[in-house]
Each structure stands twice: as structure tokens, then as C-alpha cells.
Amino acid sequence: MMPFKGFWGNLKSPIIGLSPMDGVTDAPYRHMICKYSKPSLVMTEFCNVEGLARGAVSMLKEFLYSEMERPIVAQIYGVELDSFYKVALMCCYLDFDGIDINMGCPANKVARRGSGAGMIKMPDHARKVIQTVKRAAQDWADGIDLEEAGIRTKIITALQKIRTNEPKRRLLPVSVKTRIGYDEIVTEKWISTLAEEQPANITLHGRTFRQMYLGEANWDEIAKAAKICRQAGITLLGNGDVRSMEDAKTKIKTYGVDGVLVGRSTMGNPWFFGKHEPTQEERFQVAIEHSRYFEEKHMDHAFFAMRKHLSWYCRGFDGARETRVKLMQSNSSDEVEAILLQK
Numbered sequence: 001m002m003p004f005k006g007f008w009g010n011l012k013s014p015i016i017g018l019s020p021m022d023g024v025t026d027a028p029y030r031h032m033i034c035k036y037s038k039p040s041l042v043m044t045e046f047c048n049v050e051g052l053a054r055g056a057v058s059m060l061k062e063f064l065y066s067e068m069e070r071p072i073v074a075q076i077y078g079v080e081l082d083s084f085y086k087v088a089l090m091c092c093y094l095d096f097d098g099i100d101i102n103m104g105c106p107a108n109k110v111a112r113r114g115s116g117a118g119m120i121k122m123p124d125h126a127r128k129v130i131q132t133v134k135r136a137a138q139d140w141a142d143g144i145d146l147e148e149a150g151i152r153t154k155i156i157t158a159l160q161k162i163r164t165n166e167p168k169r170r171l172l173p174v175s176v177k178t179r180i181g182y183d184e185i186v187t188e189k190w191i192s193t194l195a196e197e198q199p200a201n202i203t204l205h206g207r208t209f210r211q212m213y214l215g216e217a218n219w220d221e222i223a224k225a226a227k228i229c230r231q232a233g234i235t236l237l238g239n240g241d242v243r244s245m246e247d248a249k250t251k252i253k254t255y256g257v258d259g260v261l262v263g264r265s266t267m268g269n270p271w272f273f274g275k276h277e278p279t280q281e282e283r284f285q286v287a288i289e290h291s292r293y294f295e296e297k298h299m300d301h302a303f304f305a306m307r308k309h310l311s312w313y314c315r316g317f318d319g320a321r322e323t324r325v326k327l328m329q330s331n332s333s334d335e336v337e338a339i340l341l342q343k
């Protein structure tokens with residue numbers, strides 16, 4: 001049996017996509033990336049299923065997106081099966097292109113409860129999570145009603161407010177993003193377990209939970225996973241320390257993966273996925289544009305969430321440090337413009 005692939009089956013090779021980063025890859029950032037260079041796919045920041053299923057509708061901000069970001073995958077994490085089921089239905093209702101389950105987050109408050117990388121220590125439960133999300137995707141395609149599925153009216157009303165399209169009854173592919181182990185490397189055993197549940201795609205970060213973000217990502221382990229996935233008809237994306245498009249292409253060839261997801265190297269660089277090398281002047285213009293878009297679309301967010309992006313746009317020129325200090329105190333796009341145009 002081959003997994004249901006959905007959009008994963010239509011991506012052009014090699015796949016070079018944007019890795020989800022909580023607090024970074026929000027809708028304005030993804031908008032800038034998709035405008036200035038186009039990754040093969042993007043993912044939302046991860047969203048906690050228990051919080052959202054219980055009615056924390058403010059968490060739906062993680063699921064805002066615009067059409068130009070497609071293909072876009074909603075990423076979710078948590079422990080409870082019932083909450084996974086309900087939030088997966090919400091992702092279908094919002095017409096994402098896929099649903100990704102986070103089984104890799106190393107934050108203690110996440111992994112200690114058994115979610116994120118904690119799933120690596122609970123393989124039986126991890127299998128049930130994949131089965132549950134796939135069942136939700138199938139039930140949605142078969143016509144289940146959100147109220148009938150036990151989703152609270154307050155959440156349905158909030159979903160209706162943020163959706164941009166008429167909900168479509170299409171089957172969404174389910175994927176997993178994970179690490180090579182918890183305390184120690186268990187790549188082959190863990191990836192074989194996941195592969196039995198036939199996700200459409202697995203993204204593998206070449207570090208264990210214990211490593212957090214330290215040391216180098218282990219691409220030899222990623223190559224072992226790629227072999228297992230190829231036999232199972234599952235695409236495998238490698239992840240960890242990809243520094244440029246050239247580096248991405250070299251790693252794809254060397255380690256036999258279908259593609260990669262890139263995270264930190266894209267910070268402050270929405271041109272990452274293209275060929276254009278921007279001037280500092282262009283970087284400033286785009287920093288201002290990003291600030292304006294952030295304000296326009298995210299009025300309810302405090303502007304300080306924008307400041308880290310601004311500091312990333314300002315590197316490698318004389319006076320960069322002083323400019324960053326000023327930007328880190330800015331409170332509006334007008335202030336950003338005044339600081340950068342003075343330069």
C-alpha cells in the first residue's frame with residue numbers, strides 16, 4: 001500500500017521548503033518569503049491542539065494565511081487524541097493543503113508532557129496520533145459536520161470569521177516532522193515505526209531531543225531514514241543547518257533525500273529561496289514593507305513581535321549595531337521607516 005500523498009505528490013523536485021519556527025514563521029513573514037522567493041512549501045508555526053480544542057480561539061491566529069503561500073501545511077502538536085481529531089478537522093475546514101504533526105519540539109514544557117519530541121518515547125501513542133489525524137481528514141472528506149464532531153459553537157464561529165475560502169470537502173495528506181532520537185539516536189527503528197502508519201511525508205531534523213540545537217545535524221542518519229521512506233513511498237525531507245540553496249542541493253544529492261526544509265538561514269532573508277542577492281537598500285525597503293504588512297494584518301499583535309525580524313534585516317554594514325539597537329525599541333512601521341531612511 002502507498003500513502004495518500006495529496007499535494008506532496010505534485011511538488012517539483014528538489015523540494016526546498018520553509019521550516020516551521022514558532023514566533024518567526026508567522027503569516028507576515030511567510031508572506032514576505034513567498035513574495036520575494038518561492039519555497040516549495042511553507043508550514044504554519046505549531047499550534048497546540050489541547051488549547052484550541054478547549055476553546056482558546058486566540059490560538060487561531062497561528063492559522064491565518066493568504067492564498068499566495070500555497071502549498072501551506074498547518075502544523076499541530078499535543079498529546080490527546082480527541083483534541084488532535086478536532087483540530088485536524090479545523091485545519092480541513094480552513095482549507096490548508098496538508099496537516100503536519102510535530103513530533104520533534106525539544107522545549108521542556110512540550111516534550112515532558114509527551115508531545116513534540118516526547119512522542120519518540122511513546123511510539124504506540126505516536127502511531128495512534130497519526131491514525132487519528134488521518135481519520136479526521138477522511139471524515140472531513142466524507143462530509144462530517146463540525147458540530148456533530150463535538151467542536152464547540154464558539155470555535156466554529158471563530159473559524160467562520162477567519163476562513164478565506166468556502167470550505168472544500170477534499171482529503172488532506174498527513175505528514176510528520178521529527179528528530180533522530182530522544183536521548184540517543186534511534187533513527188531506523190523510529191522512522192520504520194512511523195512509516196508503518198503511512199504518512200505522506202516525514203521531515204527529519206538530524207539531531208536528538210537531548211541535543212536541542214547544539215552540535216551539527218547528523219545527515220548520515222537522515223540518509224538512513226531516506227532509504228526506509230523511499231521503500232515505503234513516503235517522501236523524506238532532511239532538516240538541519242542548511243545554509244544556502246547550493247548547500248540544499250548538495251545535501252539532497254549527497255544524502256539521497258527528496259528535499260529539505262530550511263529554518264534559521266532564512267531569518268531576515270526572504271530572498272533565500274531565489275537567486276537574487278539584495279542590496280542593503282533593498283533589505284531596508286523590505287524591512288519597512290514587512291513592518292507595514294505586519295501592522296496591517298496583525299493589528300492585535302504588539303509590534304515587539306516584529307523587532308527580531310528587523311534586527312535580522314540589519315547585518316553586515318557599517319553602523320549595523322547602532323541601527324539594530326534603535327530598531328529594537330521601535331513601536332511602529334513609521335518609526336522603522338524613519339530610522340532606516342536616516343541611514
Ligand SMILES: Cc1cc2nc3c(=O)[nH]c(=O)nc-3n(C[C@H](O)[C@H](O)[C@H](O)COP(=O)(O)O)c2cc1C
Pocket residue numbers: 019020021022023024044045046075102104105177205239240241242261262263264265
Ligand atoms: C525559533 C525556532 C522555533 C521553532 N519552532 C518550530 C515549530 O513550531 N515547529 C517545528 O516543527 N519546528 C520548529 N523549530 C525547528 C525548525 O523547524 C528546524 O527543525 C530547526 O531549526 C533546524 O533547521 P535549521 O537548521 O534549518 O534551522 C523551531 C526552530 C527555531 C530556531
